[in-house]
Amino acid sequence: MDNNIKRIAVELSAGLGQVEATVKLLDEGATVPFISRYRKEVTGSLDEVAISQIRDRIEQLREMDKRRETILRTIDEQGKLTDELKKKIDAAETMAELEDLYLPYKPKRRTKAQVAREKGLEPLADIIFDEQNIDVEAEAAKFIDAEKGVEDIEQAMAGARDIIAEKINEDQESRQEIRELFEKQGVFTAKVIPGKEEEGQKYKDYFEWSEGVENAPSHRVLAMRRAEKEMIISLNCSPEEGDALFKLEDRFVHGSDQVRLAVRDAYKRLMKPSMETEVRLSSKKRADEEAINVFAENLRQLLLAAPLGQKSVLAIDPGFRTGCKVVCLDKQGKLLYNTAIFPNEPQKQTAKAGAEVAYLCDKYNIEAIAIGNGTASRETEAFVKSLGLPSKIQVIVVNESGASVYSASEVARNEFPDHDVTVRGAVSIGRRLTDPLAELVKIDPKSIGVGQYQHDVDQTSLKKGLDDVVISCVNAVGVEVNTASKELLTYVSGLGATIAGNIVNYRNENGPFKTRAELKKVPRLGPKAFEQAAGFLRIQDAKNPLDKSAVHPESYDIVAKMAADLGCSVDDLMKNDEKRGQIKLQNYVTDTVGLPTLTDIVNELAKPGRDPREQFEAFSFAEGIEHPEDLKIGMTLPGIVTNITNFGAFVDVGVHQDGLVHISELSDSFVDDPNKVVKVHQKVEVRVLEVDLNRNRIALSMKSEGSGPARSKKQKRQDRQERQEAREENTDNLSMEEKLKMLQSRFK
CATH class of the missing domain: 3.30.420.140 (YqgF/RNase H-like domain)
Incomplete structure (x- = not known):
């Protein structure tokens, strides 16, 4: 069995068979929604989240395997691949470990160590490094050679130190030890660039700021990086230098001052910049993932908002x-x-x-x-x-x-x-x-206004994460094939833009689809695409009632047998609760269809094509409260949640400016994740805490009046900073036209 399968099974606490079957389906072109809905027997009923995790992880591991093969081939071509080294490379579990092992063999630009080697100083470096209790100057004197550019003892020792420093920097175990130190004890240190104080007022809390790398929340990591990008602050990321030097000296220094000097040079000139870059990238990746998760969850809630339905x-x-x-x-x-x-x-x-x-x-x-x-x-x-x-x-x-x-x-x-x-x-x-879902899929999710730092995160990862959400929502709800737009059809399992366009063209030329089977006549919609898409497409006026349900065509024969066994038609079976109650599922279990799928089929027969979204409920803002000037401290108002960040939620109370409910004001009890308390489009009741007309800021609370412990000055300062960042992010979500509208409203 593939080692990657075993590894994923352990990481996700899933069965080997489940992971292996899921990867096989993915490799065959099956989509996540299709696998989770119609292949439960094969995967052991894994849900979309688990299947997506398997898909992403197998992609990562296969990319690492490709890199492993390249590294092995490159070292082998150099004639330096030993059995021991190959064993280590094969056993490497992270990309960082792989790159550390490859570093000594990686083609690089001309370094100080290479220059020293060209001067014939590598034997001296080996002597100093391996036999530290020696007369270094006496040994160095043997390597003085004016023709090679080694004029004196000091030049010989300096060249030897350059070689030793490179060896220390390329030692895989040392790099891993220092990497862990940076990750566990590294500190972000931000300082304002002189002369940028006025320009960077919105980042003023980062003018003198330090925070541990390991525990820095994603929004502050992204805020500091944005301030650095805008050249408002300088940002460093490293542990105490003495701690790093102590670890390296303990490993390499056994008496020689020359080795001690080489260790310090190796750390400051080579290892520290490398590790700082790595940790900055890894912390950015973690921050990106968290921000994308926040955005994705908000988007899911927005797309699955209750529809009013077909109304004029x-x-x-x-x-x-x-x-x-x-x-x-x-x-x-x-x-x-x-x-x-x-x-x-x-x-x-x-x-x-x-x-x-x-x-x-x-x-x-x-x-x-x-x-x-x-x-x-x-x-x-x-x-x-x-x-x-x-x-x-x-x-x-x-x-x-x-x-x-x-x-x-x-x-x-x-x-x-x-x-x-x-x-x-x-x-x-x-x-x-x-129908919010059908309309919002036409808009770039980044423009819908529910993100957090979406312009700062990795755009490829963001697009993939948001596309996954849209695909999941579209297929969970199902699509009426005779009325859906090309944009909506594009997100249906197995289709894509080209086939979606072909469906619309076929529909325009031949009239509405009468059966699911007719979809096979659409150009480029072959057997595989039909298999993946059919169950998610609905035909409300179809002659076969199953065509308007989520029952897959591959299971039509099973439903027909159920009906025949009960002496009724399929249509009667769908309409008659008593008849469905007589179905004995065990009678229909086969090698490929088990109880999970049969249960889904019977549930679907009861409510064919059911919409998983909530029922629509009308909402009205408080009458007479139309502008920020109408708000008074202590006033209680109805509102709608419009956006959620890591540190609170924005609520529309009908005054053209959303107010912020900071995370500390979301509930009487402690809240670590706003999504556990509120959802986008949720109707809530809020109390006005503060109205700043000059800066157009509104602070709201969902706590009971007078509840909650007093917060320290430091906590209040952090709350203010987070509120500022949240307001700026909420504005960043708007298009230029929407920003102008907001300004016109503010200063009309």
Whole structure:
């Protein structure tokens, strides 16, 4: 069995057979959603998280194996590969260990040690290093050679020290010992660059800052690196020099002052810079992973927000001077009509705007009105609610983050080539009310406004992490193949952009799909793609009722046998609880289909194509609270969570500026992870702690009034810094257009 399989099984506490089967499926082209849903018998019911971990780890280990092969080949070509060295390289478990073993043989630019060797000083270095209780000067005198550039004893000893320093730096055990010291006892030390004090005020708490590498939270690591990148601070990362030198001297120095000098040179000139680079990269990687995890979890919650469902919607992108853009959408989200109204200042055409809205609601049988939460949102909401529209028409404020990004995108231009960005933005607001997932997949996740330091983390890892979330959400919900956009279909298991486009083209040319089997006629949608995708695609009006369910076509025969055994049709079996209760699952177990899959099938028959998202609940902000100036300390308000960071949550209370609930204010009890307390789009009740109109800052609390211990000055200082970083990050999530809107709202 592959050693990598064994290693992953140990690391993830999974069975060898589970890991081996999962890797085999992945290698055959199966997707994570498909494996977790339809191959439970093969993997022992591993979930998406475990399968994703196996996928990522096998990729890492295989990359390391490729590097191992390259290293072995390179050393062998040099004629220096011994059995002992090969054994060590084969046993290396980390990339750092591999590179340490390779370092002495790695082609490098001309070093001081190489120069010394060219002068014939390596024998002297060996003598000094191996036999430290000798007359060094007497030995060095033997190597004086003016023709080789060794003029005197000091030059000979200096060259020998250069060679010894390189040997010490390339000693694998020493590097590992110092690496562990950097990781466990390393300290980030930040200092402001002279003259940058005023420019870098937002980083002022890092002007004189030190913190252990091992325990530094991800957001502070990323904040310090950003400040360093902007050339506001200098940032170092190392343990106490004396601790490192003590370890190296204890290992190598046995009496010779020349070796002691070489050790110090090896550490300061060679090993310390190398280790600092490594630790900075490893701490950055850990910080990236944590930030990406925060972003991914927020994105998952946002994508799986409760949909209003198929309703006729009038959507409004509110505004003041340029008016409010209005669009009417049918139950499938098709644009029927668009116009502009001016109910707010400065035009204030309230009567005309009201008549227009009432007319449109009647003409298009509107069931809900969606209002963007940007500039003029509360004023527009108040205007609409004053019209006395039928009670059946819900008025709902919708988070419009990213709508402007979508409206200017190629996707929007292709979808609405004859309409400008304002119409496209209003359509996006309306559609994200009826089905947030279907609309938000059209927008780059980085523009949706739920990230933390997303511009600072590794962009490849970020994209992979976010794509995994989108794919997981899309396949968990399922996709109606006859109405889905190309963008939504792209994320379905086994498809991708090309096949998704082919599905849309086929649908346009031949009409709606009538069966899942018809998908096989789509160009490039071969047997493998069909296997991976079919279970996640729905056809609501299909003749076969199973085509609108999550039952995979490969299991249709099993369901037909169940129905036949009970003397009814498949349709009757799906509608009759009593009949389904008579199914004896053991009768249908085979070598390839076990109880987990059979249980899933019966559950799906009870609720075919069920949507895992929660039911939609309308929400309203407090009336009369529309601007930060309306807020008073101690006031209790309803709000919606819009973003979550490691140190708190942002909450929209309807005043055009999100307030921050710091992690210390999320609950009466201790909170180590905000995601354990709140979710994106969650409806919460908050209390106003502080309103700073000059800096447009709002501090909120979800704690009971008067609860919680007093915090120290240091804790309060850290809280302030984290609140500052969080506010800046929340602003960084906005597009330029959205930032301008925010500024216009602030200074109108």
